[in-house]
Amino acid sequence: MKQSSLFQALGAVIKRDLLLAYRQRAELINPLAFFVMVITLFPLALGAEIALLKRIAPAIIWVAALLASLMSIDNLFRADYDDGSLELMVMTPHPLSVLVLAKVTAHWLVSSVPLLFIAPLMGLMLHMDSDVIGVLLLTLLLGMPVLSLIGGIAVALTLGLRKGGALLAILVLPLYVPILIFAGGAVDAAMSGLPISGHTSMMCAILFLAITLTPLPTAAALKMSLS
Amino acid sequence: MNANKLEAHRLSCIRDERVLFSELSFTLNSGQVLLIEGANGAGKTSLLRILTGFRKPDTGDLFWNDDALDDAQEFYRDTAYIGHHNGLKDTLTAEENLRYAQALASTALTIDDALEHVGLDGYQQTLVRFMSAGQRRRLALARLLCTRKALWILDEPFTSLDRASIKLFEKFIENHVSQGGLTIMTSHHNTAIPHTLLQKIHL
Numbered sequence: 001m002k003q004s005s006l007f008q009a010l011g012a013v014i015k016r017d018l019l020l021a022y023r024q025r026a027e028l029i030n031p032l033a034f035f036v037m038v039i040t041l042f043p044l045a046l047g048a049e050i051a052l053l054k055r056i057a058p059a060i061i062w063v064a065a066l067l068a069s070l071m072s073i074d075n076l077f078r079a080d081y082d083d084g085s086l087e088l089m090v091m092t093p094h095p096l097s098v099l100v101l102a103k104v105t106a107h108w109l110v111s112s113v114p115l116l117f118i119a120p121l122m123g124l125m126l127h128m129d130s131d132v133i134g135v136l137l138l139t140l141l142l143g144m145p146v147l148s149l150i151g152g153i154a155v156a157l158t159l160g161l162r163k164g165g166a167l168l169a170i171l172v173l174p175l176y177v178p179i180l181i182f183a184g185g186a187v188d189a190a191m192s193g194l195p196i197s198g199h200t201s202m203m204c205a206i207l208f209l210a211i212t213l214t215p216l217p218t219a220a221a222l223k224m225s226l227s
Numbered sequence: 228m229n230a231n232k233l234e235a236h237r238l239s240c241i242r243d244e245r246v247l248f249s250e251l252s253f254t255l256n257s258g259q260v261l262l263i264e265g266a267n268g269a270g271k272t273s274l275l276r277i278l279t280g281f282r283k284p285d286t287g288d289l290f291w292n293d294d295a296l297d298d299a300q301e302f303y304r305d306t307a308y309i310g311h312h313n314g315l316k317d318t319l320t321a322e323e324n325l326r327y328a329q330a331l332a333s334t335a336l337t338i339d340d341a342l343e344h345v346g347l348d349g350y351q352q353t354l355v356r357f358m359s360a361g362q363r364r365r366l367a368l369a370r371l372l373c374t375r376k377a378l379w380i381l382d383e384p385f386t387s388l389d390r391a392s393i394k395l396f397e398k399f400i401e402n403h404v405s406q407g408g409l410t411i412m413t414s415h416h417n418t419a420i421p422h423t424l425l426q427k428i429h430l
Contacts, residue, residue: 003304003333012330016319023318084312091279092331093304227282 009094010102017106020079027075031068032114038064039122050127057126058136058187065115065140066147066176072111073151074168076103077222081159090226097215100222104148104215112144135190139183142203149214150175156221179206230257231292231305231377231409233278238287240273247273248430251287257377258404260420261411265430271413272311274430275382278411279308291378307332307376309384313367317356321347321366324355325373332374341373342366344399346392360387368396371403379403381412394419 004012021028042060046053080086089099119140123133154171158164186199232254239249247270255261265271276282278289280296280303289296296302315324325338342348345365355363364387371379379400385393397419400410404424418425 004330009331012327016316016323016327019323020316020318082312083316084310084314085316087279087281087308087310087312088314088328088331090281091303091306091308093300094331095300223281227276 003093006094006098009092009099013089013099013102014106014109017103018109021106021110028110028114031072031111032118034071035064035068035115036118036122038067039126043126054127054129055191057123057128058132058191059184060126061119061122061136062139062143062180062183062187065112065119065144066180068115069112069144069147069151070169070172070176073107073148073155073172074165076107076148076152076155077159078155081225086222087226090223096219096222100152100215100218101211104145104152104218107152108145108148112140112148115144116140129191132187132190135196136187138200139186139203142200142207143179143183146179146203146207146210147176149210152218153214153221156218156225159222159225179203182206229377230407232256232290233378233409233411234290234293235278236288236290238274238277238284238289240270240277240282241285242270242273249286251428253426253428255409255411255426257407257409258424259409259426260400260404260424261409261426261428262418262420263411263413263428263430265413269430271430272382274428275308275310275380275411275413279306279380305377306380307371307374307378308380308382309367309371310382311386313363314370315355315363315366318354320352320354321358321369322351324366325370328370328374332376334373335375336373338373341369344372345369346395361389361392364388365392368399372399377408379408379410379412381410383413383415385414385416 039060043053077086080089090096092099116137119137120133123136128136151172154168157171158168161167182199182202186196189196189199234254236252238251240247253261263271263274273282277284291302294301321342322338325341336344339351342351345368347362347365347369350358355366358366368384384396388396393416401420401424404410
């Protein structure tokens, strides 16, 4: 009879979103296939220049991951908005910002974690050294959640628009730049045999900042979209 | 259930420079149903969205048990809303949909009992995608039964329901208010809820 706890609610949101993703597996494949295809096209277009490929491989993988994340982010709240589940989520005694964090977590698990598994294979295909691949993975691990968290704000802001897709990209891409720069810097440093801790520390800081701060504007924007 | 009270004080709503309503005040106590009537576009849904806290009234205040609605968290603990959309996920089963609703609120009836009450017994494992419009509406209303909320805010709850189901739900609403609950609803149908329980607002 008693009110569900915040953790129950969090668990329920994550569990439901994972279940929904599992039931709509076909939609999960899209960003993944996009990621693989974009990366595969680069060696074909560049020709037999292994040194050049090796040099730009991390950038290719990062940009592909960023665009794949942008592709899937629009779905974060769209379906909930259309079928009325968002109203239910807002009308709980739990703070909306925390439920938003649960939704973003589920989105990250579903859309970014598979990329983390494929990225090393892509790295090998592009002749990256194994230690550089390790650093690349670390930057993806730290950076991809930030992309989802920042994307969440933009998605919530554009919910009321019928065709928010292009606007979403314009809103979000400038905000993705810092994380891309630090990730590129870390991998660059690793390739030249320099310490990467400066860059990764900055990425950690951005990640924690994003976890604590982005759910608040996202929740506010969601409430606005319902009015 | 504790005695609850929703108080609206001189609400007004302006949309696209048209005044939908103004100076609207009412008090709704435990054990009462508020029926909001009006022609299409009269502002019924806008009023409900103000009462749910989704939309701010252009002027006026709302109080839930004498607390202003600005801090909606307390209010939402006690409030269930069913709007034009059912808030169901097509690719989840009836049971999964209700379980999710329970996890966000507090439990009243078990899921099986709630489904039986709305005549969807045996549909536990059916995906909502395969249900008819009326069955979906019934499932959405089953959410009211399986979660414990004092105030029900229902926007056209009887859309796409057959006559027998409408009767059934009017009984549920009567039961709910007789146990100290409150209901606010809009409806085009002539309701069979006893007049002693009923307050009407005509927009």
